[in-house]
Amino acid sequence: MSQILPSLLALDFDGVLCNGLREYFQTSWQVYQQVGPEQPLALSLEELERQFGQLRPVITVGWEMPLLLRAIVEGTSTQEILQNWPKVRDRLLATYHLTATDLGERVDGLRDRWIATDWQSWLALHDFYDGVIAALQRWQAQGQPLAIVTTKEQRFVTYLLEQAGISFPPEAIYGKEQRQPKPVILEALQSTYGAPLWFVEDRLGALLQVAATPALGETELFLATWGYTTAGDRAQAEAHPRIHLLSQEQFCEFPHWLCP
Numbered sequence: 438m439s440q441i442l443p444s445l446l447a448l449d450f451d452g453v454l455c456n457g458l459r460e461y462f463q464t465s466w467q468v469y470q471q472v473g474p475e476q477p478l479a480l481s482l483e484e485l486e487r488q489f490g491q492l493r494p495v496i497t498v499g500w501e502m503p504l505l506l507r508a509i510v511e512g513t514s515t516q517e518i519l520q521n522w523p524k525v526r527d528r529l530l531a532t533y534h535l536t537a538t539d540l541g542e543r544v545d546g547l548r549d550r551w552i553a554t555d556w557q558s559w560l561a562l563h564d565f566y567d568g569v570i571a572a573l574q575r576w577q578a579q580g581q582p583l584a585i586v587t588t589k590e591q592r593f594v595t596y597l598l599e600q601a602g603i604s605f606p607p608e609a610i611y612g613k614e615q616r617q618p619k620p621v622i623l624e625a626l627q628s629t630y631g632a633p634l635w636f637v638e639d640r641l642g643a644l645l646q647v648a649a650t651p652a653l654g655e656t657e658l659f660l661a662t663w664g665y666t667t668a669g670d671r672a673q674a675e676a677h678p679r680i681h682l683l684s685q686e687q688f689c690e691f692p693h694w695l696c697p
Contacts (some may be wrong), residue, residue: 442609442692443635443657445626446576450587450594452639453688454569455626458493460562462486464551465503468543485509494640494665495522498588500611504529519667541613545590545675552596556607558692562601567697568662568689571602576691577603585610586622613643619643620650632656635694637683639664641674659683 448697451457464561466482476690483579488509489502495518496502504526510520513647518525530536551559585594585605589614596606611622619638632655638644639661660666661675674680687694 442581443633444546445582445584445630445634446691447586447623447636448583449627449638449640449643449664450585450589452666453575453637453661454565454585455573456564456566457481457562458490459564460666461493461499461502462489463562464544465489465506467547468540469503469506471647472503472544472619473533475512476510478510479512480510488660490667492518495519496665497640497642498537498541499544500537501526502544502606503540504509504535507533509659518680528580541587548590548593560597561638563595563597565601566685570603572689572691573603573605581691583609584610584626585617586626586636587611588613590614618646620647620653623647623650623656624650627653627670635659637661637664637688638679641666641670644674644680645677648677657681657695661685661688663688 448454453580466485467687480488485506489506492505492509492514492515496505499521505518507529513525547572548559573583583605584685587594587610589612591614594608594610594612595605604639611617611626616621623634624638634653634655635657636647637643637659638647644660645657660671660680660682662671662682671682675682681694683694
């Protein structure tokens with residue numbers, strides 16, 4: 438029996454290919470200091486970073502990250518953040534008279550200036566997960582169609598891949614500037630490449646949105662268990678009829694992901 442290959446392998450970036458937690462914290466901390474009222478920390482920076490990493494799975498788009506720090510500093514419980522992040526986020530926006538647009542511009546602008554002035558220190562805060570660069574190179578050499586579908590700015594993804602030795606076509610990176618939900622992007626890709634797509638994502642919410650999209654009923658969905666997920670996410674994904682749990686080791690063994 439021959440191995441069925443996807444028409445297109447679509448990959449999230451953060452939490453699937455690249456671990457940028459250290460950079461997220463540094464960038465978020467600097468923006469937090471720009472927009473938040475001065476407030477003494479009741480915990481160390483090390484502890485703040487630890488909690489930030491633990492709660493990173495709630496983040497959908499980068500502008501939310503400074504707000505996550507604010508929530509932690511104010512003592513919002515871990516349970517409240519994990520269960521009700523959109524409400525916590527929106528409350529903080531209103532309380533401090535902030536907007537998603539302004540926070541997004543601050544986060545991206547800070548990154549742009551950092552890269553322009555000290556790109557080596559910025560790059561050093563990112564780690565590609567073991568084996569993924571070699572896997573991407575192998576899949577490219579084999580002619581497997583690939584796309585990256587991410588909420589990160591396309592230029593940052595391109596830069597990080599180039600520094601890792603990957604030449605990835607910019608037109609195959611669907612970043613934040615698309616201003617479209619991931620299911621809409623995947624529908625457009627399916628129109629171009631046909632079915633079935635395979636989609637790898639570490640955020641359960643994104644996979645559930647795709648699973649609820651009738652036009653993407655043939656798409657195979659994979660939760661990257663090595664990414665920014667929680668135990669609750671993994672348990673919910675395992676119980677879902679459309680979602681496959683994927684380990685880092687399995688990821689590098691593509692296309693043998695659906696073998697019993």
